[in-house]
Amino acid sequence: MRQIDHFIVGGAGSSARTHDIFNPNEGTVQAQVALGDAAQLDKAVQAALAAQPAWAATNPQRRARVMFKFKELVEANMDALAHMLSSEHGKVIADSKGDIQRGLEVIEFACGIPHVLKGEYTQGAGTGIDVYSMRQPIGIGAGITPFNFPAMIPMWMFGVAIACGNAFILKPSERDPSVPMRLAELMLEAGAPEGILQVVHGDKEMVDAILDHPAIAGVSFVGSSDIAHYVYNRGVAAGKRVQAMGGAKNHGIVMPDADLDQVVNDLAGAAFGSAGERCMALPVVVPVGEDTAERLRAKLIPAIEALNVGISTDPAAHYGPVVTQEHKNKVEGWIAKCAEEGGELVIDGRGFSLQGYEKGFFVGPTLIDHVTPDMDSYHNEIFGPVLQIVRAPDFETALELPSKHQYGNGVAIFTRNGHAAREFAARVNVGMVGINVPIPVPVAYHTFGGWKRSAFGDTNQHGMEGVKFWTKIKTITQRWPDGSPDGGNAFVIPTMG
Ligand code: NAD
Numbered sequence: 340m341r342q343i344d345h346f347i348v349g350g351a352g353s354s355a356r357t358h359d360i361f362n363p364n365e366g367t368v369q370a371q372v373a374l375g376d377a378a379q380l381d382k383a384v385q386a387a388l389a390a391q392p393a394w395a396a397t398n399p400q401r402r403a404r405v406m407f408k409f410k411e412l413v414e415a416n417m418d419a420l421a422h423m424l425s426s427e428h429g430k431v432i433a434d435s436k437g438d439i440q441r442g443l444e445v446i447e448f449a450c451g452i453p454h455v456l457k458g459e460y461t462q463g464a465g466t467g468i469d470v471y472s473m474r475q476p477i478g479i480g481a482g483i484t485p486f487n488f489p490a491m492i493p494m495w496m497f498g499v500a501i502a503c504g505n506a507f508i509l510k511p512s513e514r515d516p517s518v519p520m521r522l523a524e525l526m527l528e529a530g531a532p533e534g535i536l537q538v539v540h541g542d543k544e545m546v547d548a549i550l551d552h553p554a555i556a557g558v559s560f561v562g563s564s565d566i567a568h569y570v571y572n573r574g575v576a577a578g579k580r581v582q583a584m585g586g587a588k589n590h591g592i593v594m595p596d597a598d599l600d601q602v603v604n605d606l607a608g609a610a611f612g613s614a615g616e617r618c619m620a621l622p623v624v625v626p627v628g629e630d631t632a633e634r635l636r637a638k639l640i641p642a643i644e645a646l647n648v649g650i651s652t653d654p655a656a657h658y659g660p661v662v663t664q665e666h667k668n669k670v671e672g673w674i675a676k677c678a679e680e681g682g683e684l685v686i687d688g689r690g691f692s693l694q695g696y697e698k699g700f701f702v703g704p705t706l707i708d709h710v711t712p713d714m715d716s717y718h719n720e721i722f723g724p725v726l727q728i729v730r731a732p733d734f735e736t737a738l739e740l741p742s743k744h745q746y747g748n749g750v751a752i753f754t755r756n757g758h759a760a761r762e763f764a765a766r767v768n769v770g771m772v773g774i775n776v777p778i779p780v781p782v783a784y785h786t787f788g789g790w791k792r793s794a795f796g797d798t799n800q801h802g803m804e805g806v807k808f809w810t811k812i813k814t815i816t817q818r819w820p821d822g823s824p825d826g827g828n829a830f831v832i833p834t835m836g
Pocket of ligand 1 (some may be wrong): 720
């Protein structure tokens, strides 16, 4: 059995506990990952402490060159990385490449770090006084990442953190840790000094050790909301800066004037791509008006029936298995619950079996109509290939649904009416909005982050928000007296009056 160990300078020693990693196509165990503890984390922290000052003192252009080289290496290894990712996660190869590519786009942003780290300067803020600011790395940062984007989300974090001059300790999901390990090896090959990017594996025990370690200055977390909230509270109580992204239940509002063929095409990819295991999936569609609902439903049914569920290496598959049997059970449990609550099960994906892969963790595409906001299955994240239809009589009701939902990650509106779109974007209580764009994941030089229970903390991922998170600002007020007495009164607070 393949064993996956920590990536810590000098080795970590063996871990008493391990976690099984599945092949979700076959339903078999393919490897075991070590589950570490506080003592192993401390080894990584000591190595990071030793390496970080020299890295911070390395000029930003040289740090950026490591990022350029890393991008080249990841591109050269794209096929192997995508196969590795797909074999543990279950997303199809083309989608795995997308996962890696979206992370690389943050690395491209990080290649420009010298420019964004320039501070501000005011000459002559007072007589003979200049004020300037500089952004300095926070020291040691940690990232705790979910299973669903094992390449992109680690790169969101370490790309910016390391380019800013920090050392970084990554704790990837214990369900698919191989790609994060390979990324750390490639960073070393790209020229990052030893100790600048390390990987520790584990579960709650390791996460708690990270949150409690006094030498870790900042923690970035992405995962489910209850854990995000816990991580935020515990990390902040320990005096760290923390950003903690949580779950989602994104809505797609379909106005009566929308191009329904386009909408159905967009919805099929956004609701079922990656088996619905995306925090920016669109699992709820809200047609406005009964006529829109009926027309949409009539077009959705054949489109969903035509979806091809297959193993993750099948180029003809639209999506593959979900990540574990436990997760498959959870998704199927929510489908059952939604039907019990009164939803109309139009297409039922439970009990789906793929010939030759009967033990794989597959869930067939599912469509449920007449879902209402009082249902638990609407209130909660299902995170599977399940699309719920919530009918709204008018625009105001449709606007209210995502605005009042506990999650506020992404939302989309489909319309040809610019005024409605503009009004919606301005008023909806959600962090990322798509206008005729089903998955509005912002590009790397903008920033990613939801509202409400989709994100705790006040800075987003990547872009300038990421730079702010991974640096602290220092402001210097300088005066070089010319020797003549200034006659000022040192007992009164200086003002610019
Ligand atoms: P998860 O919350 O189970 O795990 C996330 C991380 O937390 C993992 O590294 C895991 O080891 C760790 N963890 C698990 N249990 C813990 C505990 N009790 N205490 C401390 N740490 C613990 O999430 P997941 O299932 O890996 O990922 C899916 C979730 O992530 C979904 O809710 C999805 O919406 C969310 N997500 C959010 C975003 C976003 O940006 N908002 C992006 C991707 C995924």
